[in-house]
Amino acid sequence: MILTRRLFIGTSLAASSALASPAVLAQARLHVVVIGGGAGGATVARHLARDSGGALDVTLVETNPVYTTCFMSNLYLGGLRSYESLEHGYGAIGAGVTVIHDTATAVDRERKSVTLAGGQSLAYDRLVLAPGIDFVEDAVPGWSLEPHAGIMPHAYKAGPQTQLLKSMVEAMPQGGTFALVAPPDPYRCPPGPYERVSMIATLFKRTNPTAKILIIDPKEGFSKQTLFENAWLKYYDGMIDWIGPDFGGDLVEVRPETMELVIDGEVQKVDACNVIPAQVAGRIAAAAGVTDDSGWAPVAPESLRSKIDEAVFVLGDSALQGDMPKSASAANSQAAVVVRAIRADLLGTKLRNADYANTCWSLLAPDDGVKLGGAYEATPEKIASVHHFISEAHEDAALRKATYEESIGWYDGITADIFG
Structure with missing residues (x-):
């Protein structure tokens, strides 16, 4: 089945929880700060603001006013996609999200506050960290970032x-x-x-x-x-x-x-x-004190809640994800789980079991696309794989072209889901 933008968005909307009740709306508005405006963070901010029906204040902190997706950027290198097609702004992210283009430099978990490079301080009731990756300095002898x-x-x-x-x-x-x-x-x-x-x-x-x-x-x-x-x-x-x-x-x-x-x-x-050096969680995760010796952030499989601080959630590339790979598709899937968990925390909505999905497409040559992915569930130890698939080695040209076209539909759908 070809995954179109309409199908992707429809599936995502169907997975969302019901709006907050009038009784909840009458309560004081609580504040959620999301750091990182990519596939994980921007999706959390957008869906959390929408699904809370105005009961939560949501602030998204993202350094760049225009986000360039790493996913599909290889096609630009091959001359098969324009650079402009990778760029996305935040103007359509939706009502209820305050977007601040600045860099988070520190987190005071005791006081529940985030400090930005521009000097602003943001208080939070729940903090979501989705800063992506940073690089291990000197991981490749002779090479450093600067x-x-x-x-x-x-x-x-x-x-x-x-x-x-x-x-x-x-x-x-x-x-x-x-x-x-x-x-x-x-x-x-x-x-x-x-x-x-x-x-x-x-x-x-x-x-x-x-x-x-x-x-x-x-x-x-x-x-x-x-x-x-x-x-x-x-x-x-x-x-x-x-x-x-x-x-x-x-x-x-x-x-x-x-x-x-x-x-x-x-x-x-x-x-x-x-x-391409060895990688660790985005540096704000380490600054917040929610990473371990691996350089990644350990999280509870059923919610992506930090194992170090229950008021902090970490998703996407920065998290220790068990069997899930670090991908845009995985981060987008995890965002739905984080939204439900925060709404249960702050608004008292019912929390259902976490389930996750991931698909990674790759283009081998023009019109020759392949994919792998699977379904995942939370176990006491980790996010565990329960189903896996991968393109077969000797598929015909028509199927490979259809897989490539499916990846284009996925990209249109996921970027609409992330950025509006």
Whole structure:
């Protein structure tokens, strides 16, 4: 079944709880602060304000007035989608949400207040943290965010970094070499680096057909590996080499100033390089004191409530999510659970069992789309997988094209659900 924008929104609305009762509306309005305006945070803010029927004050804090989605940004790198199609503002997020474009710098959990870079302080009754990811400094020897992201971009937070990476790839000489340094688990969007390689290879087929691509990977394997490797042989034979830990993929050093990589002691000159470092929860989660030694935020599986502070919820990429991957689809699904939990806390509405879903699409080549995903439920230990699916290796072209079209419908639907 093709997932259209209409179907996506209709399904999302059907999952929402009933509006607050008149008795609840008569009570004092409580305040929910949401930090992070992406697939998790903006969805929570929008649906919480709508579903509370005016009983809650909801403030969304997001640094950027225009949000650029990381999901679908690989298609821009491949020349199959415009940059403007990834950009979304907050003007239609809906009544009841106060949007503040600033950066949260501190959380005082004892006083239940958030401090913003501009000096403003926001009191809260419940706090939602959805800040996405940050990078582990020095995770890749020789690379640091400042100044090396301007030479070897990460492009794993979409925006100017994405544009910089594309400009570097397009400026490569004929027959040049592009390298991607992949991150260790866990990280945002497990298939993302490998779809990125596929899309850059799509670009090279049109503009630089003798170019080479190296993937330097510390992992023994990766998401959708068979599907990607089959596609690389079919569409880009001889262009892409994957270097795993058996061949030094876990022993890489970069030299941004000379555009070199040292792989297991061997120097490799390249023309452009995308370094995707190891990742942790967005820094405000650590500043709030709700992360553990893993760098991620442990949460209760049934609600996404922080295991460290019951007044704080963490969702999306920053959370320890059990079996769920870190993806936009997962964050959007988790948002519905957080909304229900906060409404039960503050408005006394009935709380039903948590259920979650995720789908990750990847484009292997123009009109050749694949997907994986599943359904999840809360157990005492974690968010656990109860059903899993993945595209088969030998599907026909019509099904692959339909899967790609389904992903476009999903994108239109989820961005409408997030931003209005």
